[in-house]
Amino acid sequence: MEDVPYGRILREGWVIIVILAVLGVGFGWIVTKLLPETYAATSTLLLRVDSNEASLFERNQFSLARIKSYPPLIDSPEVIDAVRADLKLEDADYTDRDLRRMLSAENTTDTVLLVVRADAPTAALATDIANSAAKHLSELIGETENDKADTRYTVALDQVLPAVEPLAPISPQVTAITGLGGIAGLALGAIVAVYRTTTNRRLRTISDVRRASGLPVVGQIPRRSRLHPESNSAAIMAYEEMIGNLVALAGGGMRTQILVPASEGAIDDDAVAELLAAQRAIGATACVIDTRDSPVTGSGSTINELIEDPSFDGDDETPAVFVADEAIALETLAHELPAVVLGAQYAFDVVVVICDPAASALIEQLTEPGTGIIVSVRHNRTSATELVAVTTRLRVMGLRPVGVVMLHTGTRALGSIAESWRVTDRESALAGAAGHSSHRAGSGGSNARAD
Numbered sequence: 131m132e133d134v135p136y137g138r139i140l141r142e143g144w145v146i147i148v149i150l151a152v153l154g155v156g157f158g159w160i161v162t163k164l165l166p167e168t169y170a171a172t173s174t175l176l177l178r179v180d181s182n183e184a185s186l187f188e189r190n191q192f193s194l195a196r197i198k199s200y201p202p203l204i205d206s207p208e209v210i211d212a213v214r215a216d217l218k219l220e221d222a223d224y225t226d227r228d229l230r231r232m233l234s235a236e237n238t239t240d241t242v243l244l245v246v247r248a249d250a251p252t253a254a255l256a257t258d259i260a261n262s263a264a265k266h267l268s269e270l271i272g273e274t275e276n277d278k279a280d281t282r283y284t285v286a287l288d289q290v291l292p293a294v295e296p297l298a299p300i301s302p303q304v305t306a307i308t309g310l311g312g313i314a315g316l317a318l319g320a321i322v323a324v325y326r327t328t329t330n331r332r333l334r335t336i337s338d339v340r341r342a343s344g345l346p347v348v349g350q351i352p353r354r355s356r357l358h359p360e361s362n363s364a365a366i367m368a369y370e371e372m373i374g375n376l377v378a379l380a381g382g383g384m385r386t387q388i389l390v391p392a393s394e395g396a397i398d399d400d401a402v403a404e405l406l407a408a409q410r411a412i413g414a415t416a417c418v419i420d421t422r423d424s425p426v427t428g429s430g431s432t433i434n435e436l437i438e439d440p441s442f443d444g445d446d447e448t449p450a451v452f453v454a455d456e457a458i459a460l461e462t463l464a465h466e467l468p469a470v471v472l473g474a475q476y477a478f479d480v481v482v483v484i485c486d487p488a489a490s491a492l493i494e495q496l497t498e499p500g501t502g503i504i505v506s507v508r509h510n511r512t513s514a515t516e517l518v519a520v521t522t523r524l525r526v527m528g529l530r531p532v533g534v535v536m537l538h539t540g541t542r543a544l545g546s547i548a549e550s551w552r553v554t555d556r557e558s559a560l561a562g563a564a565g566h567s568s569h570r571a572g573s574g575g576s577n578a579r580a581d
Contacts, residue, residue: 142334143323147316154315158308167299170249171256173264174291177242177271180284193242196275196285200244204235204267212266217258233263244287253295260293331514333507336550339534342514343521346555347547348375348504348533352540354400365400369408372535375547376502379556380532384502385475388493389484390531392505392520393512397484399426401506401537406449409480416480417442417450419470421463421492425484428453437466440473450478464491471496487520494527503531509539530558 140147177197179189203209210229214221219229234247246264250256268287275285333339336347349372352364376384391397402418409416419433420426431442433454442450467483474481485493497503505520517534524531533555 139323139327142327143319146323146326147319150319150322151312151316154318155308155312157315158311159304161311162302162304162307165302166251168249168251168301169253169256169296170247170300171253171260171293171296172245172247172291173260173289173293175244175246175264175268175287176290177244178286178288180286181282183282192283194240197237197242197244200267200271200287201235201237203270204233204246204263205230206270208270209233209263209266212269213259213262216262216266217255229259232259235267246293248293249300253297253299257293257295261289264289264293332510333512333514333517333536334510336536336547338514339507339517339536340550342517343505343534345505345521345531346379346533346551347536348372348379349535350509350539350547351401351404351535351537353538354404365404366408366411369404370411371547373408373412376504376532379551380502383500384532385480386471386496386498386501387480387482388496388501388503389482390487390493390503390505390520390524391484392487392507393516395511396506396508396537397426398537402426402451403449405482406451414479415450415477416482417452417474417478418482418484419452419467419474420484421454421458421467421489422484422486423457425453426451428455432456433458433463433467433470436470436473437462440470442474442477460489460491463489464495467492468495487523490523490527493524493529497529503529505531505534506537507534508537511538 177193177200179193179196181189184192207226210226210233213219213229213233214224232249234249236245236247237243238245244267246260246267248256248259248263250259268289271285271287276283333342336350339345339347349368351368351372354365376387389397402420406416406418418426420428421433428451429449431452433452434456436442436452437458471481471483483496485496493503503524505517505524507517521531
């Protein structure tokens with residue numbers, strides 16, 4: 131089982147995590163605004179027992195014992211009906227059950243204090259209910275506990291702290307609910323980020339390419355900036371680095387490069403233009419022959435004209451990009467294009483041939499000593515499945531690509547290319563070049579070239 135790439139998950143998914151966390155906070159805040167507000171007001175009563183016969187200690191013990199039996203009386207019909215009458219509340223709007231739910235009483239431990247609490251939709255109503263309930267509870271206790279025929283004890287429940295209007299509601303708790311919303315959004319964002327990274331089969335890093343194909347990455351080409359064209363020098367430098375990496379892996383005799391795009395968009399006009407510019411920057415001449423059905427924009431002669439007359443004329447200022455103006459059958463390309471490439475080798479230092487992955491017969495005919503196969507992928511667009519399909523097809527043909535070039539990788543490097551190489555990468559690249567020669571010889575040799 132592979133380790134969970136926590137660093138990559140955070141790097142690729144932090145935006146999702148932040149967005150969902152912010153949305154969670156916003157959702158929690160909205161929920162608090164939709165929930166009804168509740169205000170709480172409290173009134174405190176003090177139990178006082180007077181007696182000419184009992185000592186202070188006896189009165190105190192009597193008070194502590196009696197106060198514990200008073201909280202349930204807050205729900206008595208006498209108190210509920212009196213509160214409704216005091217505040218002129220409608221029976222239909224405030225039933226007995228509603229008022230009992232709004233009222234509560236509690237005896238503070240080891241004291242003779244009774245706290246009456248009222249919860250209501252408004253601060254004023256909560257205050258009025260608490261004061262009214264405290265008043266009528268006091269009257270009820272006085273009538274119940276005191277007997278005119280027995281004057282030894284006098285019990286009084288006095289309101290010592292009247293209720294005042296609360297400044298803020300007790301619910302909903304905005305901070306708590308908003309915080310829980312943020313935590314929920316953060317957790318959901320983390321889950322989405324983990325799922326997105328662990329199930330994403332698109333190629334984003336050097337490790338993805340290595341894991342899918344076993345091939346080294348020879349170049350990471352940043353995407354062109356449309357807004358700041360002056361910053362595109364980084365792409366030229368990346369192509370120059372790629373050329374140097376190809377020499378390091380396959381030697382300096384690779385004059386023909388077969389470029390196989392693993393997916394749609396893995397090669398475009400910008401990539402071709404910058405590749406030629408990088409070759410000129412290091413003092414080499416190069417041309418591109420695009421054999422695909424949907425090629426890049428060409429210039430100069432067409433492939434159809436070169437097949438008729440494989441001569442290359444032009445100047446150094448015009449990019450040498452050759453495409454077909456009329457569709458050419460694959461069998462014709464496989465038979466005729468080797469002669470065109472041979473003629474191009476006399477006119478240019480490097481010949482780049484772009485072939486569809488499915489053009490197996492053409493790739494097979496073009497491979498010879500001094501030929502290297504390079505697979506191109508597009509960052510975060512080409513899938514690992516597409517890369518595996520291309521490399522497997524080539525290996526079945528007995529061909530091993532030199533490496534993989536990643537296009538549109540963004541301005542930030544996704545890993546060090548040199549550090550990702552293995553000792554066996556150069557051996558495999560050199561063995562692949564030698565294998566091309568033996569493979570061509572085993573398949574009957576090259577086709578006859580045009581004189």
